[in-house]
Amino acid sequence: MSDQASHGAQLLTLTRAARLVGVSRGALQKKIKKGELETFEGMVKPEDLLHAYPDMQLEDNTALEHFTQIKDDAFIHRVRERMLPEPEVLAERLSGLSKELANTRAQVERYKTITDWLYDKFNEYEKSGGNEIRHIIGPLKLWLRHELEKQSPSDYLQSYTVKESFLRLMTAQVRLLPGQREFFVEGSDTILDAALRAGISLRYGCSNGNCGLCKARVVSGKTHLMRHTDYTFTESEKNQSYVLLCAHTAVTDIEIETSEIGGIQDIPKQEIATRVKKIEPLGDDLALLHLQTPRTKRLQFLAGQSVTLESSNGAEADYPVASCPCDDRNLQFHLLRQRDNRLAEYVFKKLKSGDIVSLVGPKGDFTLNEDSPRSLIFLAHGTGFAPIKSLIEHAMARDMAESMHLYWVAGENGHYLNNLCRSWSDALDNFQYTPLPAEKANTVSVLKQVIKDHPDIGEFDIYAAGSLEFLKVVETTLVAGSQFPAMRLRTCHVE
Ligand code: FES
Numbered sequence: 001m002s003d004q005a006s007h008g009a010q011l012l013t014l015t016r017a018a019r020l021v022g023v024s025r026g027a028l029q030k031k032i033k034k035g036e037l038e039t040f041e042g043m044v045k046p047e048d049l050l051h052a053y054p055d056m057q058l059e060d061n062t063a064l065e066h067f068t069q070i071k072d073d074a075f076i077h078r079v080r081e082r083m084l085p086e087p088e089v090l091a092e093r094l095s096g097l098s099k100e101l102a103n104t105r106a107q108v109e110r111y112k113t114i115t116d117w118l119y120d121k122f123n124e125y126e127k128s129g130g131n132e133i134r135h136i137i138g139p140l141k142l143w144l145r146h147e148l149e150k151q152s153p154s155d156y157l158q159s160y161t162v163k164e165s166f167l168r169l170m171t172a173q174v175r176l177l178p179g180q181r182e183f184f185v186e187g188s189d190t191i192l193d194a195a196l197r198a199g200i201s202l203r204y205g206c207s208n209g210n211c212g213l214c215k216a217r218v219v220s221g222k223t224h225l226m227r228h229t230d231y232t233f234t235e236s237e238k239n240q241s242y243v244l245l246c247a248h249t250a251v252t253d254i255e256i257e258t259s260e261i262g263g264i265q266d267i268p269k270q271e272i273a274t275r276v277k278k279i280e281p282l283g284d285d286l287a288l289l290h291l292q293t294p295r296t297k298r299l300q301f302l303a304g305q306s307v308t309l310e311s312s313n314g315a316e317a318d319y320p321v322a323s324c325p326c327d328d329r330n331l332q333f334h335l336l337r338q339r340d341n342r343l344a345e346y347v348f349k350k351l352k353s354g355d356i357v358s359l360v361g362p363k364g365d366f367t368l369n370e371d372s373p374r375s376l377i378f379l380a381h382g383t384g385f386a387p388i389k390s391l392i393e394h395a396m397a398r399d400m401a402e403s404m405h406l407y408w409v410a411g412e413n414g415h416y417l418n419n420l421c422r423s424w425s426d427a428l429d430n431f432q433y434t435p436l437p438a439e440k441a442n443t444v445s446v447l448k449q450v451i452k453d454h455p456d457i458g459e460f461d462i463y464a465a466g467s468l469e470f471l472k473v474v475e476t477t478l479v480a481g482s483q484f485p486a487m488r489l490r491t492c493h494v495e
Contacts, residue, residue, distance in 0.1 A: 011043035015182040016173060018399075020163060021053045025399045026430055042180075050160060083187050085170065085249070089224050092251045093169050119144060172250035176200070177219060177257045185250045190226060191216075192245040197326045199397030201261040201302065207246045207328075208296040214245040221254030264302060264365055272297050274331065276355045279347065283413030285337040286383070287347060288322075290330065291357055298328040299359065303368055303394030304387045304463075304492065307361030309333065311351065315342035320465075320494060321362070322386035324393035331359075334386040336413075338495070366465065366492035368394060374461045374488070375403040377450060379474060381443075381466025382411020384494040388465050389417070392424070396431075405432040405453070409446055409466070412438075443473035451482060458484060465492040 018025045028044075031037040037044060037052040084090070119141070126137045171184040174191060183198035185191055192214055195202050205213035209229025218241040229247045245258070261267060274291040282288050291309075293299055299307070303325055310316040323332040337344050351357070368391055376395060380388040385408055395401050406424075408415055415421070415435045425433040434453075436446055451457055462484070464474045471491045478484040 011040060011045060012049065013043055013173065013175075013182055014039075015184065016167065017044045017049050019167060019171075019184065020160070021049060023053070024428070024430065026402050030402055046160060046164075083170070085186075086188055086224065086226065089249060089251050090169070092222065092224070093172075096252060097165060097169060115144065115148060172221075173253040174250055175253075175255045176260070177255055179260060181260075188226070188249070190246055190249055191223070191243075191254075191256070194250075195245070196328060197397060199303075199324075199326055199394050199399075201300075201325065202245060202258060203261060203266070204246055204300065206296055207298055209244055209247040210296075212244070215242050216245050216256045216258035217242050219255040219257055222251040223248040223254060224251050261302070264305070264362075264367065267300050267302065267362060270297075270299060270359075270361065272299060272359045273356050274359050276351060276353050276357060277330065278353060279351060282334065282416040286413040286416055287335045287337075289333040289335050289347060289351075289357075291333070291359065293329050293331070293359075295329065299331060299362070300328060301325055301362035303390040304364070304366040305362035305390075306364045306366075306387070307359050308363075309343060310358040310360070311343055311346045312356060313342075313346055313350075315346050317341055317343040318363075320364070320366070320387035320390065320492065322389050324390055324397060326394070326397045334383045334416075336383050336495070364492065366463070366490055367391075368398075368463075369461055369488075369490075370398070370400075372461050372488075374401075374459060376401050376405070377454065377457070377460045377462045378404065378406045379446070379450070379462065379464040379466070380406065380408045381464075381470040382409070382413070382494070384464070384466030384470070384492065385417065386465075386494060387492050388463065389420075391463055396424070396428070401430065403430045403432070404428075405434070405450075407434045407436060407446060407450060409436045409443070409470070410438045411466075443470050444477055447474065447477045457482065460488070462489045463492075464489065465494050467495055468493055 012020070014025055014028055018028045028037065031052055032039055038048050085093070122137050122141045122144070126134055126141070129137065171186050173182055173184055174194065175182050176195075181200055183194055183200060185194040189197070192202060192204055192207065202216075203213055205211035207214075209227060209231055212231040215231075215233070215237070223243050225243075225247060226249050227247050229244055231244060233242055243256075245256075272293050274293050277290040277292045278288075280288040280290070299321075301307070301321060304320065306318050306320045308316055308318050319333045319335065321331055322334050323330065335344050335347050337348050339345075366387055378388045378392060388406070388408075392404065392406065395404060406421060408421065418435060421433045421435070424431050434449075436449075454460060457478075462478065464471060471493060474491065475486075475489065478489060479486045
């Protein structure tokens with residue numbers, strides 16, 4: 001549905017409704033499932049939304065606060081880029097809102113003229129008519145006056161309207177066809193950037209307007225070209241409103257026809273010369289390696305997949321990517337120092353910021369089952385946390401899972417990103433974190449705890465990553481012991 005249509009019908013998409021009241025889409029779906037919020041073909045009425053969230057502080061507007069900060073400090077260039085749309089886009093959206101305001105004013109004037117005329121007619125009939133007419137007209141007049149003098153909308157409703165308009169000024173919603181997935185384009189993001197940030201894997205290649213792999217047909221709404229492109233569309237494509245998603249942003253809410261990546265088979269093997277951005281120690285024998293790809297050659301991968309890293313001395317090893325595909329340029333890896341691993345030795349002894357590390361991949365099928373409506377349990381052992389982190393960040397970006405529970409059994413380097421996990425559970429109502437010390441938790445007792453915490457474990461999807469020994473116990477205890485469906489347990493070996 002186009003922006004105008006959805007607005008005219010006064011219905012909100014779930015994505016927009018969730019953003020307005022500041023909850024996850026998953027939380028909204030939970031309310032719908034429980035019958036606490038009514039939907040109309042996947043949309044909700046503003047009044048139902050306000051009724052379902054009566055305590056929501058609409059005035060507590062983070063976006064507005066950010067905006068004020070930006071005004072206060074003109075030098076926060078990066079933040080401004082992230083928050084504010086291009087001036088041309090902002091101007092078009094403002095012009096759209098102004099037209100809407102003008103139309104609404106004209107309509108209000110028209111209604112006022114009609115009611116004045118009606119009131120005059122009532123007076124006329126009251127004077128000229130007999131008793132019977134007066135008995136009918138009197139209460140009608142009273143009712144009309146009462147309705148006209150009613151209080152203007154409450155502060156709460158006004159605050160909602162302000163926030164809704166502000167959201168429409170600062171962001172545009174994209175709906176993908178035929179899948180109906182939705183996401184917001186914010187700031188100066190391209191449609192492709194915004195899709196990746198939302199955890200949606202679209203087809204793309206160069207990210208630079210050259211290869212044409214990201215082209216898609218705009219079915220409704222307006223887009224804006226943000227950078228020069230070399231790709232040439234055919235006449236037929238031009239007539240059908242094709243655009244490059246890596247070079248366009250959305251001005252209004254839009255619908256586009258495009259195909260998402262269906263699975264690992266759709267992602268090509270890539271060879272990329274990355275640069276070391278930073279090496280952070282995470283423990284005596286553990287480092288967090290930050291690699292950055294060139295702007296025009298980013299790594300396309302699915303959360304949970306691995307790549308082969310090769311240093312300039314020819315040493316190579318496979319590592320799971322420990323970051324989310326929503327940032328396809330900045331990649332993270334958790335490297336454990338192991339005697340027989342020449343690459344890790346090289347990283348600990350010689351590698352420094354600015355050096356080149358070659359990357360080949362992605363590979364592996366430890367990926368999220370995105371079609372599953374089930375809640376998620378993550379079991380990490382030691383540095384098995386790396387691919388689990390990627391999955392969790394992706395699941396958060398997708399905002400689909402009703403609930404997630406992470407159990408992390410410490411390896412030799414403890415829970416080396418404990419604060420990060422705690423911040424996830426502090427920030428999200430639907431995320432639970434249970435760190436388990438290595439010495440107290442053998443794998444069987446961990447699984448007993450998981451089953452005790454979740455007696456309905458059969459309703460979950462489970463993702464486990466760690467040593468072969470750990471995975472073997474998980475498989476035998478869960479699948480053989482508890483008859484957990486093997487199809488819903490995905491595992492990844494990480495030493
Ligand atoms: S990804 Fe190559 S043109 Fe968009």
